[in-house]
Amino acid sequence: MHDISPIRAKSGTNQEGTSAHNRRVMIEALRLNGALSRADLARATQLTKQAVSNIVEDLERDGLVVALDAVRKGRGQPFTPYRLVPEGAFAIGLQIDRHLTRVVVVDLVGSVMVRAEANLPLDEPSPGVQTILGLVARVRRELAGISAQSERRLVGLGVAMPGPFGLRESDDKWMMPAWQQFPLLETLAAGTGLNVGLQNDAAACATAERIVGAAHGVDHAVCLYVGYGIAAGLILNGELYNGGNGNAGEIGRVLLSPAGPGSTPLEHRASLASLYQHLGLNPADANLYDKLAALAVAEDPKIMAWIEHAASDLRWSVHLIETIFDPQTVILTSGAPEPLARRLLQAMHPLLPSIADRPGRRLPRLQLGTTDPWAIAVGAAAEPISRAFDPRFSAILKAG
């Protein structure tokens, strides 16, 4: 039958899928709750004690969980809590930015084990990729010195770089057109032998917040990322949403007001690019970060003026995000130094009215996320970890 159009469907599942799913569910339960006894895990996952026992035994043999000391509490036999073994898995995260690249190795619980960075020649991917492969090789060697099993436990390489992806060629050199054209994933996969995934920097930031930050355990959160451009990383229904072409959340490209093609994109007014321009700074300046921090701490009038102005646009961005996504919270993250981010956050208050302004809220409408410049690389690394261990990356489905 059907020799013309391909048959479309989700794939079915079998016992292998069941088991894989249940393993992931247990790992997630431990991630969310810290440490749990087998009995607790049974309650958490709705599985029987026996099933849990078997799976825990498996996980322990695989080196993903360990037993802690037994705890006496109340009546009944003392229980033995289990927790995740951080060195049970590793992933490499790679941030590619306009003039610099960062590589980190994170473990199963999202802690950074190794980090390395290097400058990149602007928009010259061929030599750039060599630099990157060198860094990756270096962190792998370093990791091998820390954990003997490291290579076997390396689950993948996650890449984060500024989006959007796959558009017609751009003449804007800040959009990294040469990198956009370059067969990056293939080259990295070939050069490292690892599974490679790609996301934009805001998405990576959101992933980082989800695994170790403010979005930990929150199913609906949007991460507003103020970097060279601005974008939103979307955690919807507990998972990262990428859109049809990996470009969801590119909020900085929203044209302000319905006026027409002539109007300004949001990120021309409220991004760090606009700040550099406002201050007459060179974005490639190596001391940029420290300079900005100093200016912010000193409450320099020029930077305060920018903050005031940018905050007004960002306030509207939050309003937009709240109105459109109805998240439980919005997290402000930034490539900017913390003092600057903190002042920006303050200047964004009071927030605009929106449907988020409802009775009985449990989380703040807007909160500050990480301002660690390494967060994007960490988020990039978290992606392969999630792919390997998170139940939301449907392990139930049979391999396609």
Added chain:
Amino acid sequence: MHDISPIRAKSGTNQEGTSAHNRRVMIEALRLNGALSRADLARATQLTKQAVSNIVEDLERDGLVVALDAVRKGRGQPFTPYRLVPEGAFAIGLQIDRHLTRVVVVDLVGSVMVRAEANLPLDEPSPGVQTILGLVARVRRELAGISAQSERRLVGLGVAMPGPFGLRESDDKWMMPAWQQFPLLETLAAGTGLNVGLQNDAAACATAERIVGAAHGVDHAVCLYVGYGIAAGLILNGELYNGGNGNAGEIGRVLLSPAGPGSTPLEHRASLASLYQHLGLNPADANLYDKLAALAVAEDPKIMAWIEHAASDLRWSVHLIETIFDPQTVILTSGAPEPLARRLLQAMHPLLPSIADRPGRRLPRLQLGTTDPWAIAVGAAAEPISRAFDPRFSAILKAG
């Protein structure tokens, strides 16, 4: 352990879950492909022929699929295609609007079997709910006359009404404050004995487009609904996205421009409410629909002026949706008559530039969805059907 904070985790699964999931996958495959042989189903779902055979046998016994005549085609034994049995399941959909309510019964494939409507007193839910219960009872009786098994095969009642839900009390009578306060779901569940679900009207519209319309088989689609207000129904990753509080997509409440609290919400400029005001029509007028259609067909200057004006705002809305969600397509739906919707669609072109304007598109950036005024009720009815038969409503998870 953990007697303080509750344990958090997804639930595990077992063979029952596996089986339920596989049944759903098969139903989805048939829904998407029309009719498939067992061998085709095995290929589509990655299950073995044997597993498929068993499940098909089950589904056939349950009256959800039937065999068609065997088909000879090419070498090999002739195959027997199976298709869904429309009367294998029914659901009731209920639209509650400001001054009217519509009830439909749809079958497994989304066809309308019975319909009924009645006027509602504006913002008086107590008598209103009696009217509704009367209508529901009536359509159930009618359905029983059509299909003997109908009551046993009724999977639920889906309700659609204008959002947003759960805000502080509003004084805007068009937001139906009394209905918002009323314990609607409980009353309907008690009065009908059915499972009751709720979504906003744009979401229902999107669900309708997904099951029988332009979003059929499309995993990332946004439905821009122009009704009394405007809102977006979001199909993300193949499923409806509701947000943290069921209010995702309330795009009409976006304040235009970052200016501040004083600025106008989008829907004050581009909704049918604005049209009624512009034309000096009473929204409760029973002939409104026909009047609008006549004006649009006649290209009345006043309505054309509104179209021009609204199109500019809607064009921006599409730009916003494309930029933020990166969908494969945007579908324009409306409570307005088709001639008006069609002119509105035309006036929205050319669209604003956005990341959706990419090479190699397969679907149009913007297309016209249904203009059937019953679509919202149909979408409301589709929700319980999906909940009962769609693999995306994770049947794998054990009951919580």
Added chain:
DNA sequence: ACCATTAAGTCAATTCGCTTGACTTAATTA
């Protein structure tokens, strides 16, 4: 001090749904 109670966790048998591989049936093509 003792025993009933509570709870964690194991053991062994069972169940259930998918898989495996051989087999049957029925068409086309050389």
Added chain:
DNA sequence: TAATTAAGTCAAGCGAATTGACTTAATGGT
């Protein structure tokens, strides 16, 4: 007419969760 191709069945096997009885080890009431 025989080889080939493909749909579909049969029967045994397997794997993962379930079931229910059992063991272990603590607390709390008398």
